[in-house]
Amino acid sequence: MSEKRxxxxxxxxxxxxxxxxxxxxxxEIFKGKTKIxxxxxxxxxxxxxxxxxxxxxxLQAVLSSxxxxxxxxxxxxxxxxxxxxxxxxxxxxxxxxxxxxxLHRIPVRKIKVNERLDHALxxxxxxxxxxxxxxxxxxxxxxxxxxxxxxxxxxxxxGTVAGLGLLAANPALKDLIGFIFGWKMCILLIxxxxxxxxxxxxxxxxxxxxxxxxxxxRFSLYQxxxxxxxxxxxxxxxxxxxxxxxxxxxxxxAECIRCGKCKAVCPVNAITSTFGFSPAGKPKKQ
Amino acid sequence: MKAGSRNTIRxxxxxxxxxxxxxxxxxxxxxxxxxxxxxxxxxxxxLS
Numbered sequence: 470m471s472e473k474r475x476x477x478x479x480x481x482x483x484x485x486x487x488x489x490x491x492x493x494x495x496x497e498i499f500k501g502k503t504k505i506x507x508x509x510x511x512x513x514x515x516x517x518x519x520x521x522x523x524x525x526x527x528l529q530a531v532l533s534s535x536x537x538x539x540x541x542x543x544x545x546x547x548x549x550x551x552x553x554x555x556x557x558x559x560x561x562x563x564x565x566x567x568x569x570x571x572l573h574r575i576p577v578r579k580i581k582v583n584e585r586l587d588h589a590l591x592x593x594x595x596x597x598x599x600x601x602x603x604x605x606x607x608x609x610x611x612x613x614x615x616x617x618x619x620x621x622x623x624x625x626x627x628g629t630v631a632g633l634g635l636l637a638a639n640p641a642l643k644d645l646i647g648f649i650f651g652w653k654m655c656i657l658l659i660x661x662x663x664x665x666x667x668x669x670x671x672x673x674x675x676x677x678x679x680x681x682x683x684x685x686x687r688f689s690l691y692q693x694x695x696x697x698x699x700x701x702x703x704x705x706x707x708x709x710x711x712x713x714x715x716x717x718x719x720x721x722x723a724e725c726i727r728c729g730k731c732k733a734v735c736p737v738n739a740i741t742s743t744f745g746f747s748p749a750g751k752p753k754k755q
Numbered sequence: 756m757k758a759g760s761r762n763t764i765r766x767x768x769x770x771x772x773x774x775x776x777x778x779x780x781x782x783x784x785x786x787x788x789x790x791x792x793x794x795x796x797x798x799x800x801x802l803s
Contacts, residue, residue, distance in 0.1 A: 498793075498794075498795055500793045502789070504788075504789055504792035504793055505785050505788060505789040505792075507788070513796075513799055513800065514791070514792035514796065514799075515795050515796045515797075515799050515800045519792075521792075522788050522789075522791075522792040523792075526791070526792075526796065526799060527788045527791065527792065530787060530788065530791040530792075530796075531784050531787050531788065534787050536787070537782070537784060537787065540779065540784055541775040541776070541778045541779040541782065541784065542775070542776055542778075542779020542780060542782070542784040542785050542788065543779070543784070543788065544775055544779075545771075545772045545773065545774070545775030545776035545777075545778075545779055546772075546776060548768060548771065548772035548775065549769065549772035549773065549776070551768075552765055552768040552769055552772065553769075617798065618796065618798055618799060621796065621798060621799035622798040622799065622801075625799065628796075628799040628800050628801065629800065629801055631799070631800050632799075632800025632801050632802055635795070635800060635802075636802075642802055645797060645802040646802065647802075649798070649801045649802075650801040650802055652801070653801035654801070685768070687756075688761060688764050688765055688768065689765075690765060746762045746765065747758035747761055747762055748758060
C-alpha cells in the first residue's frame with residue numbers, strides 16, 4: 470500500500486472519530502450516546518469533535534471512581550481491538566499518529582537515537598501504563614475517595630491538542646489556564662519538535678495504548694509474515710522501518726505498527742501481511 | 756508457534772474480551788464511562 474493511501478485512511482479515521490464538527494465552532498463537546506463506546510485510538514473525549522471515549526482516559530476514569538477498582542468494560546474493548554487489529558490501529562487509525570507522521574515530513578535534518586538509549590526508552594511506555602494509568606488512579610485518593618486521571622492530567626499531549634481546540638472555539642475557558650496547562654504545553658512542544666526529528670517518538674516511548682496493543686502483536690488477527698526463503702538480505706525493509714524493527718529477525722514484535730512500509734519496499738515480496746485465522750496445521754512463516 | 760495454538764489463543768482472547776465487556780455493562784461501568792466522556796474533562800485538557 471502506498472504512503473499516500475495510508476495517509477488518506479489516517480485522515481478519514483481522524484475525521485470519523487472526531488465527526489462532531491459543530492463542537493469546533495461552538496466550543497462544546499459532543500454529549501451523545503455513542504460516547505459510551507470506547508474508540509480504538511488515543512483520541513481525547515474532551516476533544517470538541519470526539520464521538521467516542523478514549524480507552525486510556527476511560528480506563529483511568531473508571532479506576533479512579535469512587536465505586537470501582539477495576540474496569541472490565543474498558544479492558545474488554547482494549548483486548549478486543551488488540552486481538553483483532555493489534556498495532557495496525559497505531560499505523561492506520563490513530564489521529565495522534567497521523568499528527569506525528571505529518572510533522573516528520575517537515576524537511577529538517579533527522580536524528581538517529583542511540584540504539585541502547587532507544588532500547589531503554591521503549592520500556593518507558595510500559596512504566597507509564599503501569600504507574601500513571603493503573604496504579605496511581607487506583608491508589609491515590611482524595612477525601613471524597615476519588616482518584617485522578619494521572620496520565621491524562623500530567624502527560625497526554627492528545628488531550629492538550631483537544632484543549633487547544635476548545636480554547637480556540639471558546640475563549641471564556643482562558644480563565645482556567647494555569648500551571649498544568651503550561652506543563653502540558655511543554656510536553657506537547659517536546660513531542661512536536663521531537664516528531665520532526667525522530668519518527669513517532671510518542672508512539673515509540675510514551676503511548677500506553679500502544680504498549681497495550683503491543684502485547685497482542687504476536688496473536689492479533691492481522692499479522693505480518695516474513696519468508697526467509699525469498700529474502701535476498703538487501704536490508705531495505707529495516708532501513709525504511711519508522712519504528713526501527715528488525716524485520717528479518719522478529720517481524721511481529723510489539724514495536725511494529727504495521728504501517729506496511731517494509732512490505733511495500735521489499736523487491737522480492739518476502740514480506741506479506743494476512744488478516745484472519747491461520748489455516749490449521751500450517752505453521753506461520755517466520 | 757503452530758497455527759492451531761495461535762488460533763486457540765485468539766478465540767480465547769476474543770471470548771474473554773466480549774465477556775469482560777458484558778460483565779462491565781452488568782456492573783454499570785459503562786455508565787461511568789458515558790458520564791465522564793460527556794462532560795469536559797478539564798484535567799485532561801490541562802485547564803484545571
